[in-house]
Amino acid sequence: MKYTALIWIVLSIILSLYIGPAHAFDTSQLQFRDGVSGKLMRGEELAYSGYSIKVVGFPSPVISEKYQDIPDEPVEPFVMLNISKNGSFINTTVLGPGESYIVPDGELKVTADQLPSPNAREWIFQSYHPWAVIKLDPRGTPDLDVLVETDYDSYISSPATEITATVTITNNGFADANNVDLNLDTELTLKRESLKYHYESLKKGESITETVTLSSPFITEKKSYDIRANLSGYDAKAIPYTVESLKTIIIVPEYQQMPSLKKSTNERIYLKDYAMVSLSLKNNANYDLKNVSIKDSIPKGFRLMGNNSLHWVVDVPANGEWDSRYLIKPLEANSDGVILPAATADFRIKGEYYIIQSDRPEIVVYGPRIELTKLADVTEANLGDTVTVTVTATNTGGTPTKVTVWDQNPDDGNLTVHEEFLEAGRDFKFSYPVKIDSEQPIILPRATAEYYELGTEGGKITTESQELEITIKPPPDITPPPEETPVVESPDNSTNPDAVNGETGTYDPAQDVQVPEEPGIAETPPNEEPVEINGLLNLLLGCNESNGIEGLYAPSAACNFFSQ
Template sequence: MSKKIALIALLAVFVFFGLSTAAVAADDLEWEEKMDASKLYWGDSVTVDGYVIKAEDFNEDKMVFISISKDGEKLKTAPLSVGLEVIYNDEIKVYAQQIDPNYEIITKHGKEFKTGNWNPYAELDILIKGKPNFDIDVETEKDTYDSKSTGDSRIDVSIKVKNDGKAKAKNVVLTVGTAGMEILKGKEKYTFAEVLKDETLEPMNLTLKAPTPWVDTDLNITAKTTCLDVRDKKYENVGSKIIKIEPKWGLVISKSVTKNNHMGKPIHVSVSVRNDGLCDINNIVLKDSIASEMHSQKAVSLDKTLSLKSGESAEEVFEYTLIPEKPGEFTFPKTIATFTLPNGQNEEVGSNNSENVKIYGPEVSITKTVDREQLDSGDKLTVTVTAKNTGNVDASVTVTDTIPPEAKLISGETSLNYVLGSDGDSKTTTYMMQMNKEGEIKLPACKGSFLDLDGYSGEVSSNTPVVYVGIPISLQGSSKQPEGVTESNQVKNESSVQAQNEEDSEDTPGFGPVLAMAGLLTVTCILRKRKV
C-alpha cells in the first residue's frame, strides 16, 4: 500500500514539473495580437495568417468548442471558457474574452423563461507568435563618387539597425557586403547576444576604399542580419545601398560662344580641352563645325589631333569668328572628340555647350506682284510692292521702285519709307502704269534698304515679274520668275565689321543712313506715344 502511495506521489510530481515546464516555455513567447474580441457565432470561422479558427459548438455552461485548421487540415480542437486560452504549436493562441449563450427570453405570468431558440457567440482574441525583424538602413554621404577626385577615394558607410519585429532576437550576426571594396576602417562582421523588441543598436561605421573603374560602375553595399527566436527558429533580413562610381578617365571640352549677338557684329567661338582623368589620353581627334545660317569671317581648320597627359589642358584649340547671316535663335553644334583609352576602349565626348545663341536684327524682304500678266498695248497695269520684316528687331525701311522705259506712271507711289516692327510687320504701296510697247517685258527689281537702332543696315531687292503686252504668253524660253521670290538681307559688309562702318559713312541712293536713323527714332517715338 505504501509503495502504491509513493508511486502516485512520484507521478504527481512528474506531471507537476511537466506542466510547469510547458507553462514556462509558453511564457517565454511574445505574442502579436491580430484580432481583438472577434465575434464568432455557432459555425462561424475567421482566418488569421493562414490559420482558420472556427466556433464548432457551444454548451449551456458558457463554453465554446473551437478548432484550429490550416490548409484544410484540422490541427487542434479544444473547449474554452471565459478567461482560458488554447495554444497550437507555439504559433497561434486563442483566448476567450466572452461567451454568451444568447438565449431568447420570454416572460410569462411575470416570470422569465428561456426558450429553445438560442444563438450563442464567443468573443475571441487571436494572437500570433511574435517574430523578430530587423530594419536595416545602409547610408553613405553621397550617391555618386568620382574616382578621378581625391576626395572621393574613400567611402564612409553607416549602418543603422532596429528590431522592429514583435519579439526579441538572440545570437544576432550582422555581416557587411562591401561589393569587393577594401575595408580601410571598421569590420565586416558584428555579433550581439540578443536584441530586444523595438531596440535600436548603435550605428556601425566603416570606411571603404573606392575603386577606379574604366566605366561607370554601380556597387551594392549590403548589410545582412541572421538571428534566432526563443524557439531557435532562424530569421534573415537584408538592407542595401547602391552607389555609382564614375570612371577614372575624363575629357572635358569647353566651347564658349558670344551670347546675345546682333546682326553685323561678329560672334567669337573658342574651344578648349582638359584631361581631368587619372590616365594619359593620346591621339584625340577633335572636330568642330559651323552653325547654320552663319559663315566664318576667314578660312579656318576645324579638325585637329592632340594628346593630353593626366591633368593637362589645351587652351583655344579652335578659335574663330562667325558672321551671322540672319537673325533668330540657333543651336551651335557640339565639338566632338574621339579617342582610344589605354585599355583599348573607344570613346566619344561632346563639348558642354547646350544653350541656344540668339542673334538680334531685322530681316527685310520685298515682294513685287502685278494684277495680270497678259495685256494689250495702252492697257493699265497695277503693281503692288510689299516690304516685310520677319526679324526680331524694328527697322526703318526705304523702298524705291523703277518704271520701265516701256511704260509710264499713271497714279500711285513707287516708293515708301516706314518703320517696320519685328516678327512679320509689313507695309504695302500700290501704283498704276500704262504699258506703251508690245513684247515680253521684264519689270525691274524694286530696291530697298533698311537700318536699325543698333546701326545694322543692308540692301534688298524684289523679284522681277514678267508681263506680255500684245503677244500671247510664251510657254518656252520665258524669263518669268515665280512671284514672291526675293533676295533678302544682302548686307553691305559680309566680310568684316570695319568695312560696314566705312560704308555706313557713305550715302546709299534713296536712303541716307543719318536721315534714316533720325526717321527711325522719330517714328518709333510717335508709335510709342500712340500706344500710350
C-alpha cells in the first residue's frame, strides 16, 4: 500500500506541475447541478456536453493473501483520467474516492464517486478488474426573472390617483447571482419608495418583492405609459445576466363629465372620541350613473361603529351627488398619524369600465398607551428561596391617564392594587416577595392594568402583562461513597516465607532475613510424638545402649552431640 500511495503522490505532483492550468476565478464559489454518471473500466469513456472523460489507469495489481482473495496489503484506490473537450486534450488528472477535478473553464466538475475498497479482490492479480464510477456535473448558472404588475390596468388622470406597482424578482437557476441591481424606468412620477435597488446576492430559488407608488400625470387625452424593470446580476465567473419586464397602463383624462369621489375625516381626535368619515360621489355628467359600486375600508387600530358593510351600490342622477357617513373609534393612540385607505368607485360610461379613487385623509389620535410587564429578580430558584416579583406600568402614549394595576400574591392569595396618575413617558412599579415552597415550576398569573382613555375621562382600557414562570433548581445529587470490601491477598507459596506444607499466611518482609541455625539442633514438628521420633533416630544411629540405661530414650540432638 505504501508503494501505491507513493506512486499516486508522484503522479499527482507531476500532473499538477506540467499539465494543470490555473483558474482565473475562485472555484470555491462555483455551484454545480446534477449531470450524468457511469461505471467505467480502463479504456472506457464518458461524454457530456462536448467533454469526454477516459479512464487510462488504476493502481497496479498486487498479490493476494495466502488463504484469502484479498490484497496482501491494502491498496490506495485511485483512477487516472484523460479529459478532452470537442476532441482537444485538456488534462490528465488522478482522483481518489470522492475527489473532484474542475476543468479549467469551470464548466464541469469530474468526480470519482466510487472506487473498489482498499481490500477489494479487484486489485489482486488473479481477479484484477478495477472500475470507477465517474460523475460529471455541469456548472450551475443563475436564471433571473422579473415581473412588474399594477393594481389596475387603467387609471384616471387625477391628483388623488395613485398607481401601485409591484415588482417581483426571482432566481430560478442552479447558482446564486451576485451584485444584483433592479432599476425601474418610467415617465410616471415617483411618489413613494425608490426606483433603484441593489442586492449583494440573490440566492438560487430566492424571490424578493418590492412595491413602488407612482403618481398619475395631468393629461388631456388618453395615453399609454410604460413601467419597465431591468434586473441584472453576475455569476461566480463574473458573467453578466440581464432580464427585463414591461408593464403598460392606460391613463385617461378626467373630463368634466367624469365623476369625482372625495373622502374626509377629523384631522385630530382624542382616544376617547369618535371620528366621522364622510364619502361624497359627484356625478358631473349630464346623464345618470347606474350601479355605481363604492367600497371603503378602515385602517388597523380602529373599530367600525354600527353594522355598516362599507359597500354601497347606488344610482346617481345627472349632475347629482351621493354621500354617506360612518363612525370609527380608535383603539390605540397614534400621535404620528394614521393614513386612511382610499375609497373606490367603479362604474361604466358608454360601455367603458372605470375605477376612481378618493383621496387618503390622515388622522392623529392623542391618548395614553399603557404597557405592563411582570418580572422576577431570578428565573430559577431553590426550594425555600424568596423571590422578588416586580410589576411595572409604563405610559408610552402621548397623554396622561389614571392607571389602576392589580396583581395576586400567591403567598397569601391577597390582591395587590395600586393606583397612579401616570404622565406620558413615565412609569411606576411595585414589588413583593414570593416564598418558593414547591418543587414544581411556579407560574404566576398575569398582572392586569386598567386606565382611562384620557386622564380620568372616557372609557377604560384593560391590558395585561405576560405570565411569569419561575423554574425550580433540582436538589444536589449526593451519592454516598461505595463501601470498601477487604481484599485478602494469597501470595505465591514459592515466594512467601510463611508458607508451610502448602498453607499460606500473611507475608512479612522482615521474615526474609535469614537467621543461621545452630548446628545439630533440629526443631521437633508439633504434629508428631517426640519420644517415637527420638527412639527411631537413636536406633538408626546406634546410640540406644551407649548411655547404659535401658528403656531411656535420649533426644536425637543429644544423640548427635554424644556421638561427636
